[in-house]
């Protein structure tokens with residue numbers, strides 16, 4: 001298949017195209033307080049929100065990409081015999097020896113075009129389907145006042161259709177399923193196991209395409225907002241009395257028996273869409289590479305997706321180095337962190353304990369080999385955060401204008417530790433990946449501010465003050481607060 005034809009999301013998803021327009025309005029208004037001021041100003045020049053109409057116009061004007069028929073990709077084993085290949089149109093998730101697969105692009109063909117061409121393509125030509133293109137928030141005040149940093153950014157991947165980064169992968173995967181169904185492949189439905197966000201994205205994209213979807217969810221282990229998403233989108237929702245790892249085992253068995261296409265990140269197509277967030281970040285920085293990228297990790301597909309995006313840009317000459325990748329795990333679900341402390345000598349799956357970062361409560365990550373590979377290639381780091389650390393980090397950063405989900409809290413807590421250890425310096429350029437919208441996790445945030453979480457003091461709790469309808473009482477509260485601030 002032509003990798004940049006209509007399903008081009010598989011390679012360079014169109015969403016990156018207008019990414020430069022997505023710098024936060026704050027950073028548009030103000031020159032960025034980073035090391036290189038002149039460069040920072042240049043990033044902001046011409047950074048203006050474009051209307052959906054103008055994107056559509058651009059799309060209709062765009063001529064087919066010359067030589068795009070030369071582009072192709074295929075599945076190869078992630079490790080092992082790279083001569084074993086499969087068509088991207090095959091329904092296949094594993095290599096002959098049972099290992100993971102990887103999507104391999106013909107880099108020589110892509111390199112026909114020079115880096116300037118690709119940059120121009122991202123900056124001007126590709127048409128978006130409106131996922132991605134997410135805000136790269138300049139965490140100016142949080143960086144400066146809390147961490148003593150001047151170049152801290154938060155990539156808001158949760159500002160998306162279903163409220164998490166999963167939309168980026170799902171557009172690629174569901175587009176491909178749609179294509180295969182049109183080709184007559186007997187795919188009755190798409191299905192996934194989920195900690196909440198994958199199911200939300202799958203159900204929405206499948207519903208938009210008119211494809212039946214089935215989701216396996218661990219009962220009582222996802223947020224209410226996450227649960228209602230696939231219900232509203234008409235999925236068959238199975239709430240199963242197990243954890244995510246149990247749901248994953250079941251969906252793999254079921255998809256081996258029935259013509260249901262597996263949409264978990266075990267399926268390497270998803271990662272092709274997710275890697276576009278890395279390309280967007282580079283574009284948003286005007287092709288300057290951050291020193292560190294911090295990603296909350298559970299099943300560990302996303303860290304490899306980011307690695308692939310950065311690596312692709314390096315291979316094509318758009319940038320000349322890779323960032324150090326940091327995976328942040330909840331202490332209660334930390335199998336990668338444990339392996340990291342052994343220098344990756346030994347990995348053991350664990351039984352993950354409950355965590356407020358419920359979407360990463362995973363003890364047996366499917367993409368463990370991919371993650372270790374990405375970390376080794378980038379001199380990466382793994383850090384962990386306790387429940388108190390992650391909830392405090394999210395709340396403290398919220399006080400500077402964000403609204404973080406607990407997973408982003410894990411990444412922020414990891415950043416704090418790395419900063420305290422001086423591993424990350426005051427002027428290092430750092431991007432924290434915010435993987436979901438905080439509103440999906442309102443329950444735990446409310447509990448934090450209400451002081452209802454056992455064992456957590458709630459250092460940054462800000463409960464509402466209940467006051468009777470009485471002018472004097474209202475004034476008393478105001479005076480007390482104003483005097484203490």
Ligand SMILES: Cc1ncc(COP(=O)(O)O)c(C=O)c1O
Pocket residue numbers: 164195196197198265296297298299300301302303359360405407435436
């Ligand atoms: C909000 C959120 N953050 C982080 C992750 C972890 O991504 P991965 O499982 O690819 O490591 C997930 C995955 O479910 C998620 O939903």
